[in-house]
Amino acid sequence: MRTGFRVTFRKYLVLAGVTVFAAAGDTMLSHGMTQVGHVSIHHLQGLILAVLNPWVAVGILFLLAFFSSYMSALSWADLTYVLPATSLGYVLLALVARFALHEHISIMRWLGIMLISGGVGFVAGGPSVTEHTDESDSSLVTESGAPLVGVDR
C-alpha cells in the first residue's frame, strides 16, 4: 500500500502558486469591482463592462492561474493535503494588509493566522497522498506499468 509521495521542489512551487494566485486574484478582482460599482442582476451587461476594467481582467487571469495550479496539485496530492494550502492565502492577505498597507490586525485575527499556519504545518509534515483503494492505486501507475512508489516522511 502506498502511503505518500515525496513532494519535490517543483510541487512546492505549485502549492505556492495555489496560495499566491488565489490571494492575488481575489484582491485584484475585489479592487476592480469597487471601481466598477454595483452590478444589478437585471443589467447583467454590466458584468461584460466589468471585464474591461484592467484590475478585473488581470484578477481573472490570476484566478485562471490559481485554478490550473489547483488542478495540477490535485493530480498528485490528496484533497485534504491541498485544501489547507489554499487557506494560506487568507494569512498572506492579512500579512500584506499589516506590513504593506499598515492596517491594524486584531488579536482575534492574529489567532486566526496562527491557527491556519499551525493546521497547514500539521498537514505539510505528513504524506501528500494516502488514497488506498485498488482503483486509485491502478490509476496512479505510470504508463510503463511501474507504480509511483511513495516515500514516507
Place this chain on the structure above:
Amino acid sequence: MKHFYTWAGILIVVFFSVVGDVLMSRAMKRVGDVHEVWDRHGLWRVVTQVLSTPTFFLGIAAMAVAFFSLLFALSWGDVSLVAPAAASLTFIGNAFAAKIFLHERVDHRRWLAAIMVAGGVALLAG
C-alpha cells in the same frame, strides 16, 4: 425566518463546494500526475486528458452552482457570517467527503488540521 434562509443558503454553498472539490480531485487523480504526463507527452496531452474526463465537467458544474449559491446566500445574510461560515464548514465537509468518497486516510493529524484551518478562517474572515 431570515436566519433559516441564511443557514439554508450556507449549507447549500457548502454542499456544492464539497461536491465540486471531490469531483475535481477524483477527475485529476484519473488524469494522473500532470507533471509526469506533461514531461512524457507534452501539454496538449494533459489538456486532452483533462477534457476527456467527464467528472471534470461535473466538478466544474458543481463549483459553478456553489459560486452562484454563494451570491444568493450573500443577498440573504450578512457577508460577515455567510463568507467565513461557508468557507470554514467547507473545510470540515471536505475532510468527511475525502475520507468517505476519495478513500483518503484522514488521520488525527489531518482532522486537527481541518478543524484548526476552519477555526482560523472563521476568525480571520469574521
